[in-house]
Amino acid sequence: MELQAVLMAAGGGSRMMDLTYNTRKPLLPVGNKPLIWYPLNLLERVGFEEVIVITTKEVQKMISTDPKMKLDVKMKLDIVCIQEDADMGTADALRHIQQKIKTDILVVSCDLITDAALHEVVDLFRAHNATLSMLMSKAHEFTETVPGQKGKKKTGEQRDFVGVDGTGKRLLFMANEADLDKGLVIRKSIMRKLPRMHIKTGLVDAHLYCLKKSVVDFLADNKSVSSIRGELVPYLVRKQFSKSMTSPNVNDEADQKLKKKDGNANLEIQILSRDEVLLQLTRERSCWNDHRGDMSEAYHGVRLRCYVHIMDEGMCYRVNTLAAYIEANRLAPKLFDEPAVHPSAAISVRCLIGADSIIGASCQISDKASIKRSMIGASTTVREKVKVTNSIIMHGVTIEEGCNIQGSVICSNTVIGRGADIKYCLVGSAQRIEPEGEHTTLSECDWT
Amino acid sequence: SSILHIAAVVVSGTSVVVYMYTWCLSSSIHISAVVVSMFSTIICGFLFLLVVKRLPEHVQVDDPAVVKRLAKKLERQQIPLRSDYGYKVSLFSHLHQYSRKAPLTQQLSIPSTVIHPSIVRLGLQYSQGIVAGSNARSVALLHAFKQVIRDYTTPPNEELSRDLVNKLKPYISFLNQCRPLSASMGNAIKYIKKEISNIPSQCKEEEAKTKLLTCIDRYIEEKIVLAAKAISKYAIEKISDGDVILVYGCSSLVNNILCEAFEKSRKFRVIVVDSRPRLEGREALRRLVQRGISCTYVLISALSYILPEVSKVFLGAHALLANGYVMSRVGTSQIALVARTFNVPVLVCCETYKFCEKVQTDSFVSNELDDPDDLMVTRKGKTQLENWQDVSSLGLLNLVYDVTPPDFVDLVITDLGMIPCTSVPVVLRVKNLDQ
Numbered sequence: 022m023e024l025q026a027v028l029m030a031a032g033g034g035s036r037m038m039d040l041t042y043n044t045r046k047p048l049l050p051v052g053n054k055p056l057i058w059y060p061l062n063l064l065e066r067v068g069f070e071e072v073i074v075i076t077t078k079e080v081q082k083m084i085s086t087d088p089k090m091k092l093d094v095k096m097k098l099d100i101v102c103i104q105e106d107a108d109m110g111t112a113d114a115l116r117h118i119q120q121k122i123k124t125d126i127l128v129v130s131c132d133l134i135t136d137a138a139l140h141e142v143v144d145l146f147r148a149h150n151a152t153l154s155m156l157m158s159k160a161h162e163f164t165e166t167v168p169g170q171k172g173k174k175k176t177g178e179q180r181d182f183v184g185v186d187g188t189g190k191r192l193l194f195m196a197n198e199a200d201l202d203k204g205l206v207i208r209k210s211i212m213r214k215l216p217r218m219h220i221k222t223g224l225v226d227a228h229l230y231c232l233k234k235s236v237v238d239f240l241a242d243n244k245s246v247s248s249i250r251g252e253l254v255p256y257l258v259r260k261q262f263s264k265s266m267t268s269p270n271v272n273d274e275a276d277q278k279l280k281k282k283d284g285n286a287n288l289e290i291q292i293l294s295r296d297e298v299l300l301q302l303t304r305e306r307s308c309w310n311d312h313r314g315d316m317s318e319a320y321h322g323v324r325l326r327c328y329v330h331i332m333d334e335g336m337c338y339r340v341n342t343l344a345a346y347i348e349a350n351r352l353a354p355k356l357f358d359e360p361a362v363h364p365s366a367a368i369s370v371r372c373l374i375g376a377d378s379i380i381g382a383s384c385q386i387s388d389k390a391s392i393k394r395s396m397i398g399a400s401t402t403v404r405e406k407v408k409v410t411n412s413i414i415m416h417g418v419t420i421e422e423g424c425n426i427q428g429s430v431i432c433s434n435t436v437i438g439r440g441a442d443i444k445y446c447l448v449g450s451a452q453r454i455e456p457e458g459e460h461t462t463l464s465e466c467d468w469t
Numbered sequence: 470s471s472i473l474h475i476a477a478v479v480v481s482g483t484s485v486v487v488y489m490y491t492w493c494l495s496s497s498i499h500i501s502a503v504v505v506s507m508f509s510t511i512i513c514g515f516l517f518l519l520v521v522k523r524l525p526e527h528v529q530v531d532d533p534a535v536v537k538r539l540a541k542k543l544e545r546q547q548i549p550l551r552s553d554y555g556y557k558v559s560l561f562s563h564l565h566q567y568s569r570k571a572p573l574t575q576q577l578s579i580p581s582t583v584i585h586p587s588i589v590r591l592g593l594q595y596s597q598g599i600v601a602g603s604n605a606r607s608v609a610l611l612h613a614f615k616q617v618i619r620d621y622t623t624p625p626n627e628e629l630s631r632d633l634v635n636k637l638k639p640y641i642s643f644l645n646q647c648r649p650l651s652a653s654m655g656n657a658i659k660y661i662k663k664e665i666s667n668i669p670s671q672c673k674e675e676e677a678k679t680k681l682l683t684c685i686d687r688y689i690e691e692k693i694v695l696a697a698k699a700i701s702k703y704a705i706e707k708i709s710d711g712d713v714i715l716v717y718g719c720s721s722l723v724n725n726i727l728c729e730a731f732e733k734s735r736k737f738r739v740i741v742v743d744s745r746p747r748l749e750g751r752e753a754l755r756r757l758v759q760r761g762i763s764c765t766y767v768l769i770s771a772l773s774y775i776l777p778e779v780s781k782v783f784l785g786a787h788a789l790l791a792n793g794y795v796m797s798r799v800g801t802s803q804i805a806l807v808a809r810t811f812n813v814p815v816l817v818c819c820e821t822y823k824f825c826e827k828v829q830t831d832s833f834v835s836n837e838l839d840d841p842d843d844l845m846v847t848r849k850g851k852t853q854l855e856n857w858q859d860v861s862s863l864g865l866l867n868l869v870y871d872v873t874p875p876d877f878v879d880l881v882i883t884d885l886g887m888i889p890c891t892s893v894p895v896v897l898r899v900k901n902l903d904q
Contacts, residue, residue, distance in 0.1 A: 022580060022586075023579075023580035023581055023586035023589070024579060024580040025580075067579045068577075068578020068579055069578075069579070069580065070581075070582075127579075138575070139579055140572075140574050140575055140577075140579060141578050143574075144572060144593055145572055147574075147586075147589060147590040147593050148590065148593040148597055148599055149599070184655065230559070261856055293841075296612055296615060296616075299608055299609075299611070299612040299615075299689070300612065302608050302689070302693075302694070303600060303605050303608045303609045303612065304605075305605075305721070306602055306604040306605035306608060306721040307599070307600050307601055307602050307609075307721075308601050308602045308605075308718075308719035308721070308749045308753070309598055309599050309600070309601050310752050310755070313751055313755075316755060316758070316759045335811035336738045345592070
């Protein structure tokens with residue numbers, strides 16, 4: 022077996038608490054499918070037959086019991102539950118399932134919606150015998166107004182600085198603005214080996230990683246690393262150019278003893294494979310080099326290599342903020358070719374449904390309703406003369422007559438009274454909006 | 470072409486019948502016409518077998534029937550078909566031409582189940598040029614086969630000697646699709662298949678596997694590593710102090726020889742000749758300069774300018790053909806030709822495992838076409854050939870190999886000794902006798 026897929030679905034969605042306090046993030050509906058369906062569909066399309074899903078007990082129960090959240094994936098899902106309050110990072114979760122991992126792994130986050138060609142990432146991993154291979158994409162500006170937010174967007178998260186070499190494939194430097202207090206520091210050893218580096222800031226990390234099995238074993242020995250993105254990836258990128266990583270042409274006895282004393286388990290010993298002699302012979306006889314201009318061999322003799330594939334075009338979203346969630350709802354339907362209107366929905370003849378709207382199962386849309394550029398969840402009732410524009414309505418919602426909903430997000434099981442006028446609002450679950458009310462740019466939820 | 474064959478057979482058959490009939494008449498033997506016709510049909514049958522010879526499919530790409538047959542074979546083995554790319558120059562339209570930007574892994578599933586992962590990795594490394602050079606490719610191939618053999622388990626009611634060979638066939642087709650196999654790889658595959666079929670049926674699986682793994686290790690050790698040492702020993706005799714040696718491209722064997730000679734304190738300097746689009750000479754230059762050998766670097770267009778300084782030419786080979794022709798990187802025949810004009814001795818270094826039973830006298834019939842986009846060069850932000858496909862009268866040709874006639878080669882240094890080019894069939898005959 023070449024690769025095992027691991028899907029991380031235990032995250033809490035801490036940046037969109039308005040939406041996730043009632044529905045867990047992996048089960049949020051996007052285009053009327055649960056969010057977790059998208060990465061599972063990606064893995065299935067590419068050819069995986071089994072996935073290890075790491076999630077909480079609550080999500081597992083909902084996946085298996087709730088008929089509305091039917092996951093029609095044909096792969097075998099091996100669901101591993103972790104405690105919700107254990108506050109486990111992604112690397113801790115990998116350590117938890119270390120026994121199940123027998124080969125190299127492909128780690129995917131549950132909030133990734135993309136149509137990327139995965140073979141580009143995996144080909145880098147295979148061809149260069151890399152330790153880490155990841156996917157990034159050029160960030161797109163979010164154009165839709167976010168409901169519930171007054172005024173301009175806040176200055177957003179801090180930027181990521183990503184340094185790549187001339188070909189754009191080898192990852193040389195990765196740091197977040199938060200970790201750089203005094204400025205961007207680039208080590209001289211990197212500049213000596215690779216003097217040309219392109220530093221990019223406008224990239225979105227897709228949280229899709231191909232990792233060697235030796236990295237998982239290394240994690241098992243080093244319990245201090247708790248997050249893949251926050252700690253493991255920058256550590257691996259830094260370790261590429263540290264002194265101990267070059268090929269052992271210098272057989273220094275003292276050097277080796279020093280390495281053994283080091284607390285951290287030796288990653289390089291784990292990278293050596295069988296038949297190292299033959300691989301060395303191949304490298305010596307092959308007339309290929311990944312760089313030119315200096316006297317060193319291919320890869321500068323570095324054993325630990327990190328690669329990145331940066332997508333120029335195509336869809337790649339991580340649904341971890343409200344703005345991303347709304348953008349994903351607009352574009353996600355392009356990924357699957359089911360009819361926009363579910364066959365079991367009861368749509369009356371005289372209503373107007375725009376071409377880019379999605380109607381879920383068992384909906385009831387009455388006369389003279391107008392639905393444009395919106396997503397209507399399953400089992401929703403829309404009464405007469407309702408105008409819904411640019412909105413996301415989740416399942417189980419009842420919208421009484423004469424309502425006007427624009428640019429809003431209405432969570433599940435809410436009742437909107439008759440004649441209510443809702444503009445750019447975010448309404449939480451199981452709320453009641455009183456009739457004839459006028460609400461603009463409001464975020465109404467009931468935090469329990 | 471089959472019609473021509475049938476016509477040839479019919480003509481020869483009728484002439485045999487006529488001859489036999491006149492012979493019967495002249496020697497007044499009364500044999501019935503039926504017997505005569507039966508006899509002649511038997512002779513026709515033999516002639517048919519002699520005349521009809523299957524051309525390999527990789528040189529018949531412009532024949533749609535052959536392409537269809539190949540597609541069917543690949544479909545049976547569950548290997549995706551790699552499609553040709555771009556306009557092919559008409560003289561070479563019978564060969565495959567692939568693009569590096571469309572790897573075969575696009576059509577495979579991740580993780581690969583049909584093909585062993587180490588073979589997928591090898592195919593990727595071949596098609597991207599990470600493993601290049603016939604020695605490196607053979608060693609990488611044998612390394613991948615070792616992984617395959619380690620992970621192999623005999624299915625019930627099957628014999629390892631037959632089943633393992635059948636398992637290797639789709640892998641070899643896959644590697645062929647990624648990049649056409651080299652002569653050295655072909656010989657290595659023949660050796661492995663022979664070793665596998667020679668495993669006695671009562672041998673236990675673990676024992677058989679360890680036996681195969683040691684065979685592979687021994688093959689690499691004998692035919693590649695020790696052969697390189699032997700060739701260096703012979704070649705160093707030919708290098709004298711004060712020599713100016715010309716090398717072309719990056720041949721691992723020639724680089725090895727020069728480094729060994731330098732270590733044995735021979736005083737010489739090297740001229741590295743390089744050519745586009747591969748520019749492999751830069752890598753050879755790096756390896757030689759790293760050892761401390763003083764080098765000069767020229768492109769092949771400056772060859773006649775630099776040759777008056779040269780005392781010897783050392784060339785590497787991709788394969789040595791049965792009629793004494795040397796198949797090597799494109800440009801080698803030019804170097805040999807110009808060196809002959811200047812009366813500079815040309816020495817070809819080649820291990821015996823690269824000797825091949827093919828016969829070729831030109832570089833057209835069987836060759837390899839590399840990605841034509843490699844010929845595009847970007848200078849100061851502009852790529853002149855960017856839209857070459859839109860120009861209908863323009864074709865880009867990126868040849869990989871060419872053949873050098875034996876009259877231009879003075880000596881071939883092999884691990885069996887120093888032989889003239891025309892002794893290659895003798896070596897092949899001796900090798901076949903050994904096996």
